[in-house]
Amino acid sequence: MINKADIVARIRNLPTMPGAVVRLFALAKDESSNAGDFEQVIRPDPAMTANLLRLANSAYFGCRRQVTSVRQAITLLGVERVFEIASGAFFARTMPARLPGYDVPADAFWTHCIAVAALSERLAKELGFEAPSLTFTAGLLHDAGKLVIGSFLLEESERFVSSLRVEDATLVEVERRLLGTDHAEVGALVAESWDLPPAIGWAAQWHHLPGGIPEGVDRMLVDLVHAADCLAHSLGFGADVGELSRRVDPLVTERLGIKARRLERVASELIDQIGEMGKIFGQPPGART
Numbered sequence: 001m002i003n004k005a006d007i008v009a010r011i012r013n014l015p016t017m018p019g020a021v022v023r024l025f026a027l028a029k030d031e032s033s034n035a036g037d038f039e040q041v042i043r044p045d046p047a048m049t050a051n052l053l054r055l056a057n058s059a060y061f062g063c064r065r066q067v068t069s070v071r072q073a074i075t076l077l078g079v080e081r082v083f084e085i086a087s088g089a090f091f092a093r094t095m096p097a098r099l100p101g102y103d104v105p106a107d108a109f110w111t112h113c114i115a116v117a118a119l120s121e122r123l124a125k126e127l128g129f130e131a132p133s134l135t136f137t138a139g140l141l142h143d144a145g146k147l148v149i150g151s152f153l154l155e156e157s158e159r160f161v162s163s164l165r166v167e168d169a170t171l172v173e174v175e176r177r178l179l180g181t182d183h184a185e186v187g188a189l190v191a192e193s194w195d196l197p198p199a200i201g202w203a204a205q206w207h208h209l210p211g212g213i214p215e216g217v218d219r220m221l222v223d224l225v226h227a228a229d230c231l232a233h234s235l236g237f238g239a240d241v242g243e244l245s246r247r248v249d250p251l252v253t254e255r256l257g258i259k260a261r262r263l264e265r266v267a268s269e270l271i272d273q274i275g276e277m278g279k280i281f282g283q284p285p286g287a288r289t
Contacts, residue, residue, distance in 0.1 A: 001179060001180035002149070002152050002179045002180055002181055006152075007148060007149070007181065007186060007189065008189070010148045010149075010151065010152075011148055011186075011189055011190055011193045012193070014094060014147060014148070014190065014193070015090075015093065015094050016194075017087075017090060017194045017195065018086075018090055020041050020042075020044075020045055020048065020086065021083070021086045021087055021090050022195070023041050024038065024041055024042075024082060024083045024086050025083050025087075025195075025196075027041070027079065027083075028079050028080055028082075028083045033079065035071055035074040035075055035079075036071070038074050038079055038082055039070050039071050039074060042070050042074075042082065042086075043070055047089065048085070048086055048089065049070055051085050051089055052070060052073045052074075052077070052082065052085055053067060053068070053070070053073055055073075055077065055081075055085055055277075056072070056073035056076050056077055058273075058276055058277070059272075059273055059276060060118070060273050060276065060277060061076070061077070080133065080134065081136075083134075083137075084134065084136045084137045084140075087137055087140075087141075087196075088117075088136075088137070088140050091113070091140060091141060091144070092110060092284045093284065094147060095109060095110065095147065095284040096147075099146055099147070099150045100150040100151045100153070100154050101146075101149070101150035101151060101152065101153025101154050101156075101157060101160065102146060102150050102153065103157075106284040107284065108238075109143070109146070109284075110278065110284050111237055111274070111278050112143070112232055112233075112237050112238055113139070113140050113141070113142070113143060114140065114237075114274060114277050114278045115228070115232035115235070115237035115274045116139040116140070116142055116143075116225060116228045116229050116232050116237075117135075117136045117137070117138075117139035117140040117228075117277075118136070118139070118228075118270055118273060118274050118277055119139070119227075119228035119231050119232060119266075119267055119270060119274075120135050120136065120138065120139035120224040120225050120227075120228040121135050121136055121139070122266060122267075122270050123224050123227055123228060123256070123258075123263070123266060124224055126258070126262075126266045127256060127257065127258060131224070132199070132218055132220055132221040132224070133197075133199065134197060134199060134200060135221060135224060135225075137196075137200055138199060138200045138203035138204075138221055138225055139203070139224075139225050139228055139229075141187070141190075141191060141196070141200055141203075141204060142184075142187065142203055142204050142207045142225050142229060143183060143187065143204075144187045144190040144191065144204060145182070145183035145184060145185065145186030145187030145188075145189070145190055145204060146183045146187075147190070148183075148186050148189075148190060149175065149179060149181065149182075149183055149186050152179055153175070153178070153179070156178045156179070159178060160174060160175075160178060163177070163178075170208070171183075171208075172184060172208045172209070182208075184204055184205050184206070184207060184208050184209070185205055187201070187204030187205060188201035188202065188204050188205035189201075190204070191204055199218050199221055202217045202218060202221070202222060203218075203221050203222050203225045206222045206226075207222060207225045207226045207229055208226070208229075210222050210223055210226045210249050210251060210252050211249060211251050219255065223252045223255055223256055224256075226248070226249060226252050227248050227252055227253070227256065227263060229246070230246045230247060230248045231248070231263060231264065231266075231267040232267075233246040234246065234264065234267070235267055235268065235271060237274060248260055248263060
């Protein structure tokens with residue numbers, strides 16, 4: 001079993017959130033901030049500027065005219081989206097070439113994260129309501145805990161893979177049996193260490209167990225990320241052994257008021273845009289080329 005102190009120590013070894021991302025998050029929370037404030041943070045960062053303009057001109061947003069300036073992109077996308085782009089680029093840079101323990105290539109893991117982020121937002125739109133705040137980021141970071149506990153799984157790699165392939169057990173069940181914790185629980189600790197909004201940590205912690213959501217947690221956000229995670233695997237945007245066994249919890253489809261068949265249709269319509277989003281954000285540094 002993993003000692004919690006060891007987990008905390010491993011989390012502290014993760015890269016810290018860049019100052020620019022921290023400033024953007026502060027601005028996003030500040031009601032008196034404006035597009036000019038965001039532009040001052042973004043302009044000195046060529047990579048962030050390029051990502052912002054590529055996203056503003058992507059089919060994902062369907063803008064009918066060419067977006068050519070940072071200020072124009074901020075106005076079109078909104079301040080929250082700007083923070084999401086910046087935090088997404090940071091998250092990509094934290095990934096090793098392969099996730100230890102899971103033995104998953106960085107590009108496969110990253111594509112899965114992008115798929116869950118995009119599907120979470122699209123499901124909210126399909127249901128006819130405004131997506132909860134930072135839905136895209138919550139979907140993108142839902143598996144952040146794997147960056148930490150993967151190295152602990154290396155010592156149990158043979159039992160880990162064997163259990164998933166032979167037994168009728170979920171990924172989280174096997175992780176907890178071998179390590180005493182799971183990537184979802186640790187993901188909440190990672191979000192907290194990066195000083196992200198509590199809702200992002202909640203989505204990470206409960207995305208495999210939406211039936212156990214406690215009072216005070218944004219149930220809608222967790223349900224969207226859970227459904228999107230399952231759909232991403234069903235479409236082939238997965239990054240785990242045993243991923244084909246994923247199914248959307250019936251409780252979630254009931255709470256969202258949407259049938260599984262409709263979920264699958266919505267997901268299939270987004271396949272091309274998921275690929276485009278992956279290109280916009282770019283591949284993690286260690287990904288295959």
